Amino acid sequence: MPNKAAIAGQPARRDLANAIRALSMDAVQAANSGHPGAPMGMADIAEVLWNDYLRHNPANPQWANRDRFVLSNGHASMLLYSLLHLTGYEDFPLEQLRNFRQLGYRTAGHPEYERGGPVETTTGPLGQGVANAVGLAMAEKMLAALFNRKEHEIVDHKTWVFLGDGCLMEGISHEACSLAGTLKLGKLICFYDDNNISIDGEVDAWFTDDTAVRFESYGWQVIDAVDGHDGAEITAAIERAIAEVDRPTIICCKTIIGFGAPHKQGTAATHGAPLGDDEVAAARKQLGWDSPPFEIPEEIAAAWDGKRQGSADEAEWDSAFAAYNTEHPELGAEFTRRMAGKLPQNWSEYASKAVADIDAAGESMATRKASLVALNAFAPVLPELVGGSADLTGSNLTKHSGSAPISADDAAGNYVWFGVREFGMTAICNGISLHGGLIPYAGTFLTFSDYARNALRMAALMKVQNILVYTHDSIGLGEDGPTHQPVEHTASLRLMPNMSVWRPCDTVETAVAWRYAIERQDGPTSLILTRQGLSFQQRTGAQLSDVARGGYVLIDTSGTPDMVFIATGSEVALAVSAADVLAADGVKARVVSMPCTDVFEAQDAGYRESVLPADVTARVVIEAGVTDGWWRYAGSKGRVIGLDRFGESAPAGELFEHFGFSTDNVVAVAKELLNS
Numbered sequence: 065m066p067n068k069a070a071i072a073g074q075p076a077r078r079d080l081a082n083a084i085r086a087l088s089m090d091a092v093q094a095a096n097s098g099h100p101g102a103p104m105g106m107a108d109i110a111e112v113l114w115n116d117y118l119r120h121n122p123a124n125p126q127w128a129n130r131d132r133f134v135l136s137n138g139h140a141s142m143l144l145y146s147l148l149h150l151t152g153y154e155d156f157p158l159e160q161l162r163n164f165r166q167l168g169y170r171t172a173g174h175p176e177y178e179r180g181g182p183v184e185t186t187t188g189p190l191g192q193g194v195a196n197a198v199g200l201a202m203a204e205k206m207l208a209a210l211f212n213r214k215e216h217e218i219v220d221h222k223t224w225v226f227l228g229d230g231c232l233m234e235g236i237s238h239e240a241c242s243l244a245g246t247l248k249l250g251k252l253i254c255f256y257d258d259n260n261i262s263i264d265g266e267v268d269a270w271f272t273d274d275t276a277v278r279f280e281s282y283g284w285q286v287i288d289a290v291d292g293h294d295g296a297e298i299t300a301a302i303e304r305a306i307a308e309v310d311r312p313t314i315i316c317c318k319t320i321i322g323f324g325a326p327h328k329q330g331t332a333a334t335h336g337a338p339l340g341d342d343e344v345a346a347a348r349k350q351l352g353w354d355s356p357p358f359e360i361p362e363e364i365a366a367a368w369d370g371k372r373q374g375s376a377d378e379a380e381w382d383s384a385f386a387a388y389n390t391e392h393p394e395l396g397a398e399f400t401r402r403m404a405g406k407l408p409q410n411w412s413e414y415a416s417k418a419v420a421d422i423d424a425a426g427e428s429m430a431t432r433k434a435s436l437v438a439l440n441a442f443a444p445v446l447p448e449l450v451g452g453s454a455d456l457t458g459s460n461l462t463k464h465s466g467s468a469p470i471s472a473d474d475a476a477g478n479y480v481w482f483g484v485r486e487f488g489m490t491a492i493c494n495g496i497s498l499h500g501g502l503i504p505y506a507g508t509f510l511t512f513s514d515y516a517r518n519a520l521r522m523a524a525l526m527k528v529q530n531i532l533v534y535t536h537d538s539i540g541l542g543e544d545g546p547t548h549q550p551v552e553h554t555a556s557l558r559l560m561p562n563m564s565v566w567r568p569c570d571t572v573e574t575a576v577a578w579r580y581a582i583e584r585q586d587g588p589t590s591l592i593l594t595r596q597g598l599s600f601q602q603r604t605g606a607q608l609s610d611v612a613r614g615g616y617v618l619i620d621t622s623g624t625p626d627m628v629f630i631a632t633g634s635e636v637a638l639a640v641s642a643a644d645v646l647a648a649d650g651v652k653a654r655v656v657s658m659p660c661t662d663v664f665e666a667q668d669a670g671y672r673e674s675v676l677p678a679d680v681t682a683r684v685v686i687e688a689g690v691t692d693g694w695w696r697y698a699g700s701k702g703r704v705i706g707l708d709r710f711g712e713s714a715p716a717g718e719l720f721e722h723f724g725f726s727t728d729n730v731v732a733v734a735k736e737l738l739n740s
Contacts, residue, residue, distance in 0.1 A: 075364050077295040080115065081107040082351045083150060083364050085324050088142035089347060090357040091164035091171070093338045098165060098173065101321040101334030102140035104347075105292070106226060106257050109317055112298045113224060113255075114147050114370070117306075121374030122152035125182035128403045128500070129381045131221045132184050132200045136193025137228035137257065138174040139336065144183070145171045150360070151370035153182050162358055177498065177526045185498050186526050189518050191234030192491045194254065197225045198240040199495020199504075201252035201312070202480075206450065207501050209476035211399050216388035218381070218399065222306075225254040229267050232256070232275060236519075239488025244312045245283030248472035252312040253305045257292070259321040265332045276316060285313040292317030324351045402448050402501040405585060414445050415579050422575045423608055428600045431593040431633070432461050432535040434574035439464035442578060449582075450496060451505035451533075452480030454489050459595075460507030460535050486512045490519035490530070497528045503582065505531035509541075510592060511550040513557065523588040524562040530588040531581045537567065538688040538707075539723065540596040540634055545713030555693045557590050558661060566660045567592040567687075569636035570600050573659045576611045580663070592633065596716055599637045601657070614663030615675055619643055619655035626652045627682035627734060630697050632659060635686040635725065642730040651738065654680075658697075684734050688725055703733050 084107040092098035119131045135144045142164060148156040155170060163169040170178070174188030184200070187193035201223040208219040231237050244252055256275065260267055276288045285308045287301045298317070305313035322334025325347045339347065348354070355361055360368075389396030401408070408414075418441040422434075429437075443449050443464045453462045468477035482489040486508050493504035513520065513534055523530045539549045557565045564587060566577035574593070581589035601618060603611075610616035615630075619640055627646075629639035636657050643653040656675055658664060664672065676683075676697065683702035685694040691706035698704050707723055720726065 075367050077108070077111055079364060080367060081111040082324070082353050083360055083368065084110060084143060084146045085351060086348070086353050086355065087146040087149065087161055087358065087360075089325070089339055089344050091142050091145070091161050093341065093344055094162060094357070095165040096338055098142060098338065099139040099336050100142070100339055101261070101336075102137055102228060102257060102259075103143035103146065104323045104325065104329075104334070105259050105319040105321045106140065106143055106255070107323070108293045108295060109226070109255050109298055109319075110143060110147055112295050112302065114151060115368070116299065117302055118224060119221065119377050120151075120370065121378045122154070122182075122371045123375055124378060125153065126180060127378045127381070129219065129221050132197070132223045132499070134184055134193045134197040134200070134223065134225045135175055135187055136197065136225055136231045137190065138187030138193060140226070141171070141173065141175050143226070144175050148182055150365070150368035155181055158358055177528070179527070185495065186522060189522065190228075190230040191236040192519060192522060194225050194227050194231055195236050195240035195488055195491035195519070196495035196498065197223050197252060197254075198244045198249065198488075199492035199497075200499045201244065201249040202247065202492065203496045203499035203502050204251060205247070205249060205475040206470060206477075209474070211395055213388070213392060216384055216391070218385050218388050222251045222253060225252070226257065227254055228257045228259070229262050229271055232273070233271055236487045236491060239485035240492055241279065241284070241312075242282050243483065243485065243488065243492070245279075246472060247470070247475075248283070248310050249312045250309040253302070254312070254314045256314055256316045257319055258316050259319045261321045261330070261332050261335060263332060263335055275314075279314045283311060285311040287313060287315045290315055290317045292319035293323060326350045398447075399501070405500065407583065408445050411445065415442065418442060419572065419575045419579065419608070423572045423603065425571070426600045426602070427571055428597060429571065430595055430597050431568050431570070431574045432459075432595060434568070434571040435533060435535075435578065435591060435593050436461040436464060437571060438575040438578040441575065442582065446503065446582065447478070448501060448503050449505065450478045450480065450502045451507070451531075452482045452489065453507035454482050454486045454512070455484045456508055459509070460533055462505065462507035462533055482506070486515035487519055490516035490532070491522070493530050494519060494523050494526070494528055497523075497530050498526075503529060503531070505533055507533035507535065509536045509548060509550070510534035510553050511536070511548050513550075513553055513590070520557070520563065520588065521560060524560050527562055527586045528588065529585050532588060532590040533593065534590055535593045536595045537592045537633065538594070539711040539719045540594055540688065540716045542716035542719060543713055546710040549711035551688070551707045551710060552690045554592050554687075555690045558693055562587040564589045564660060564662050565592065566590070567633040568659045569631075569633055569657055570598055572601070572603065572608065573611055573657070577659060580612065580660075594634050596634065598634055601636065601640070611659070612663075613667050613671065614660035614665070615656055615658040617654060617675055618657040619653075621647075621652035621654060623652065624677070625654035625680055627684065627738060628654045628656055628676060628680055629684050629686065629734075630656045630658050630676070630694075631686040632657070633687070635688060638725060638727065638730060639686055641727045642734060645727060645731050646734060651734070653734065682737050684730065684737060686725070686730060688720070688723070703737050705730060705733060
């Protein structure tokens with residue numbers, strides 16, 4: 065690959081890198097907020113990578129075969145914004161940099177993913193960027209194994225990552241990087257900004273890991289002790305990384321944080337605060353940068369412009385793909401469909417029939433098993449569906465009849481053995497989703513969603529598709545006790561903006577929940593599933609259609625009901641039983657199944673009123689979890705039967721009886737309410 069800085073008449077590497085430094089310190093100074101140190105320290109590495117090696121097209125940020133670049137140390141966001149501006153991305157004109165960290169601009173304090181834009185993933189919570197990058201590299205390897213042919217390698221790109229000490233201190237980096245080594249992700253290349261500084265100062269007092277040995281133990285190629293300010297050393301390291309095809313690579317670069325700021329470089333003073341006007345002026349003098357703030361000399365701007373090379377790279381790939389498409393038209397059409405994020409053409413008809421067949425079968429079973437039934441029904445027409453479990457495959461039932469596990473030597477499958485890595489698994493699946501071409505799902509016990517919490521939040525924040533299969537959803541798992549009984553987790557997931565949460569009561573609701581999760585492309589979906597068996601609920605055709613509305617009338621009475629039961633999951637059958645007992649006493653009780661509150665809330669007011677009439681104030685909500693979120697439906701005159709404490713270790717049946725989840729108690733609460 066040509067070295068721009070070595071071409072006659074081109075500016076020197078250091079001058080090109082100084083453009084990053086100048087823009088970064090100017091933007092942070094203008095905002096009076098931000099992190100100038102890492103952008104200034106990593107500028108030389110970024111210059112070599114982006115000018116000589118990164119394959120991307122500023123004219124088309126979503127080119128399918130582009131290299132992916134992830135800034136895992138997301139506080140260094142001005143490094144990325146400078147690069148996007150300098151190389152010619154139209155979404156990042158100078159105005160954006162001048163308004164760094166200001167309302168309404170793309171140059172947020174930490175990089176934020178925007179569908180169709182050049183920022184590959186939202187970063188800032190340290191360690192998650194590199195975990196996302198593992199997912200990006202996994203997706204590349206899996207799609208390459210499926211679509212590439214000897215004469216045409218249409219999927220062939222690298223994932224490049226910048227990360228710092230903080231990323232490596234976070235435990236998620238261990239989870240993700242360990243799996244990356246096991247899977248031999250040879251196209252994953254990381255640059256470790258080894259500057260010995262974090263917010264609290266020199267890291268020697270709290271971070272003395274031998275990073276090289278650590279990554280060697282993962283099975284990575286380690287290129288150690290690279291001078292991060294020497295273009296020749298950086299180039300040599302990248303060449304070695306590219307040559308290694310069977311191992312991911314980490315390039316450990318010794319850098320000086322805040323490089324060029326004569327009185328503050330190498331100290332924590334440059335990490336998370338503006339340099340100050342005097343130090344910025346001193347840095348300009350030190351670097352030999354004479355231009356005013358936010359001005360880039362023409363010859364440097366021209367040398368950075370990546371549009372011509374990027375368009376040529378994409379045109380070359382387009383030509384190769386056209387030939388591939390001629391020789392393998394079915395594969396070409398399938399690749400195009402997947403990368404466009406479109407479901408198969410016959411999906412809607414197929415999915416409707418699958419749900420109808422599951423309804424006709426009328427089987428009673430645990431909803432974790434119903435989830436497997438749905439997977440077996442949908443997966444045959446969804447080759448893009450890729451899933452796994454955090455070492456709980458036999459419990460989560462995430463491995464369907466068509467699952468084929470991937471390995472380091474064969475990535476052509478659709479199932480991942482994630483191991484006990486809930487946080488890493490979830491963030492990796494975010495990366496798989498961000499890559500395009502695959503729909504990820506991940507399984508674990510609901511109680512361990514806590515381990516993955518911030519990755520769930522990032523999926524919701526980015527609005528990316530990630531299907532979370534959470535089994536063992538309540539005290540119903542029994543003897544494992546309160547450590548494994550997730551009384552607060554479903555409610556907390558419902559509180560997360562843009563997280564859709566389904567707690568189905570039987571096979572039909574589970575299939576509808578899966579269909580919703582597959583069709584939803586603007587956010588993650590949590591499926592909350594039982595260990596214990598649940599009864600199948602009979603429905604009319606209209607009721608079957610209404611399941612997809614998140615809440616519907618399952619059992620009704622003639623005329624206006626005296627009261628309404630609202631329940632989810634395993635407690636729906638309990639509500640039905642209580643309604644039957646009350647009917648014998650002349651009480652007209654409606655049963656509303658509410659598998660998904662967020663979807664129900666999205667329905668029109670007329671429909672919501674038809675399900676929960678405002679003038680029927682006698683309401684009892686039943687869910688084996690904390691009660692706080694349910695008072696909006698119960699109202700001030702209603703009751704909520706829940707569990708505002710941790711569980712106990714005992715057989716499930718005894719626990720439900722002990723905590724009041726019995727027909728007798730529900731009937732007693734309902735009668736007390738009606739008589740009050």
